[in-house]
Amino acid sequence: MKGRIKRVAIPYWKYALVCFPAVVYHYLKSGAIIPLNDFISYVFFTPTVEYRLFDHIWFIPPYLIISxxxxxxxxxxxRCNIPFILFSVVLVLLLLFNAYYPELLQTVIVYLFFTIWGLYYKKKLGWQILVCVIAAARYLIYAFGIERVPFDLQANKFPSNLLFASYGMAVLGIGGIYVKKGLVFLYDRSAMVRRYIDIYSKEGYEIYLVHPFTIILLGGIKRVLGLNQIIADHLYLQIVYIVSGFLFILCVNVYVLKTYNYVWSLINRAFKVVFPSKPL
Known part of the structure; x- marks a missing residue:
């Protein structure tokens, strides 16, 4: 458990240190210095800065609780050989009463369920997954088709609710059946696919931490080329942008991580010069 927490906390602190100049600039631009409470929140995984570099850090507190x-x-x-479907029933029952506990606990419940699902990856769940996917799909059809709930995953993700959990269950359930087979097929036959799967398998967390730089870069390219309004006005261009943007992020993330590691190596080298007997 300690090792898992260290694997999450230390990379975050490295990322927070690299991004700290941007945080200082953010406060100075508004004519203030960073308050002590905000600094403590920044160090302990809950940055209060409304900035794209930290929009993705929300998951660290839930993950630490799940750990x-x-x-x-x-x-x-x-020990008890508990059937997976029992956890699905517990998830639904807990989320039916989500108005009675804080947002952090709601998020923990949903992501803890998906973590538990991962613990069953060696077992053939068969009919249990089928029942879960059918139930999730029926709820999605009811919510979007009859209740006319807006299809806004972000609104249902923060905090995570039953609609978001159902969407994740349907996508992961179907994906586990078909996408996994497709990825295994491509992994065995394509060196390029194998290279990226291996990199993301090994460096996934660090890549996730630094991926906002890639998104900012992609947004900057769109803005410089004047593509924002053009893409917004044409549906087919939006579809092309989603696919090409995803591939761009997938590929460029790897090079952003290399650049980030190089910057960190410079910080580490400077630290050793100042404190030669204390490795960072």
């Missing part, structure tokens, strides 16, 4: 629960859950699943 505390995993040893108990792993042992319980191993």
């Amino acid at each position: 505390l629960c995993l040893p108990f859950l792993c042992g319980m699943i191993r």
Whole structure:
């Protein structure tokens, strides 16, 4: 458990240090210095800065809480042989009463369920996954088709609710059946696909931390070329942009991570010059 927390916390602190000049500039631009409470929040995984560099950090507190629960859950699943579908029923029951507990706990419940799902990856769940996917799909059809709930995943993701959980269950359930087979097929036959899957498997968390730089770069390219309004006015260009933008982010993330690691190596080298006996 300590190792899992360290693997999350230390890369974040490195990322926070690299981004700190941008945070200081953000406060100075508004004519203030960073308050102590904001600085403490920044250090402990909850930056208060409204800035694209930190929009994705929301997941760290839920993940740390989930990490505390995993040893108990792993042992319980191993000893009691609990069927996966039971956790699905518990998820639904808990989310039906989500108005009674804080947003952080709602997020933990949903992502803890998907984490538990991952603990069953060696088992053939068969009919249990089929039941979950059908139930999730029926709820999505009811919510979007009958209740006319807006299709806004971000609104349902923060905090995570039953609609978001159902969408994730349907996508991951279908993806687990078909997309996994397709990825395995491509992995065995394409060196390029194999290269990126291997990189993302090994460096996924660090890539996730630095991917805002790639998104900012992509947005800057669109803005410089004057493509924002052109893409917004044409549906086919929006579809092309979604596909090409995804591939751009997928590829460029790797080089952004290399640049980030190089910047960190410079910081580490400077630290060693100042404090030669204390490795960073």
